[in-house]
Amino acid sequence: MNLNFTDILWLVVLLMTILPMLQKRNITAQRLALLRKIEEKRQSRVISLIHRQEAISLLGIPISRYINVEDSEHILRAIRLTPEDMPLDLILHTPGGLVLASEQIARALQQHKAKVTVFVPHYAMSGGTMIALAADEIILDPNAVLGPVDPQLGQYPAASILKIVKQKHIDRIEDNTLILADMAEKAVRQVHEFVKSLLLDKMTPEKAEEIARILSEGRWTHDYPITCDKLREMGIPTICNTMPLEVYELMELYPQPAQQRPSVQYIPLPYDNGKKTTG
Template sequence: MDWGNLILLFFVISSLIPMIKQRGVETERIRLIRSIEKKRGSRVITMIHRQESMSLLGIPISRYINIEDSEHVLRAIRLTPPELPIDIILHTPGGLVLASEQIAYALQRHHAKVTVLVPHYAMSGGTMLALAADEILMDENAVLGPVDPQLGQYPAASIIKVTKEKDINEIDDNTLILADMAQKAMRQVENTIYNLLVDEIPEEKSRELARTFSEGRWTHDYPIKVDELKEMGIPVKVGLPKEVYELMELYPQPAGRRPSVQYIPIPYVIPGKEKPRS
């Protein structure tokens, strides 16, 4: 074998290794998903949006809830018997309102119990999905977020505020049009959240919560913690199966850059606090 063939073989092997490695990761993900399903007697659906090493031309692709996600989740729900509970594991910054609403209403219409599991965060559209569930299980440090709509780079609530604080003759037509769209978007999201909550929570409380989540009282990335959610009357419980955390480890950030956080990945035991052996 000459040098040319050796170089060609090297490039072929180098291109196959990432594919083989990714296939192994996907197999391990499926194993863990099946393990959670057997333990909880449910169908597990994951929606985990984080950058992975498989990216476009080496550039990590930003992930969020989109129409493709809604198509896949709706298909998974259709394939689930009405009497089988659904567990959906969420890790997402949010995404398109249309896609989030489609998934949320499909989860609400499922006859059996729907549980959302949040190991780290489910913001914006992810919070909308959580509010559609019968039960929300969260890590004690996990958060949800506001569901106030955004128009381009601006919060809808802030656009409306401009039109209330400035003389209409000093506002350009483009801003007035945006304000009209912002009002419609906020009304749409508020009605959606109300519809998702009203079957489980009294009507007046559902209206109040719908306004709280959609009116723009916080910045869009405000973290709503477990204690705050409980005070609002949202059915939140703390505690996740250990397999959920193991599954999250199989969705790594892009390789090829120095990690900013490092630790020895084993549980530590305080001396003198060891568990007795059986």
């Protein structure tokens, strides 16, 4: 069979179109098989909420992922399909997202009658922290972190808007800023009350009030990492050294978009007692 340049070009385009589809289908199958393995091991329903940058189209444009209403719809549907007496395990890796979606997920987890466990292999910030607080048990990697849940209005922290209004005379403040300040006050109060409601069945009302205030008042920057030790110091029950190996394996199936020059490289083999494995 004779192929001219045009035929070869079309074959290349066809392969570039089909191969990513086949690769995506293969990695999806691997993820589901691993989720099933964890479910059989723990006798639970396992749900993953993992946000990483993903490549789209043939151009490989990276897009940022975050908690949205579509995520909450899927998770609520999964919880409805789970018997009330079956434990729930949520594998959580996210920078946060919409407050509405995060609150929906957190409330659904809180209302599930069987035990709910949240696994955080790397980080669960902002809305992810809110979801984690709804669990009966939070299991973090020793180096994983949660974060503050103080609301953000556009590009500005609500707490910073309120601070500006307190520092300047009202005659020198624009109407738009005053409107933002009113919204900020409501947002902080709403998040504070919701976080407190998540904690009331785990500790005393006084302790729940204190933690909710610390997390929502804007004490830290929004990306401040709250470690295992800090969580325990605050009074949030956290387990920091029993992460199942399968959770890390699952994270490997959510690769970042390939780059021409990788920023991190290592030999992907476990070492035993500091001795390199040779073959």
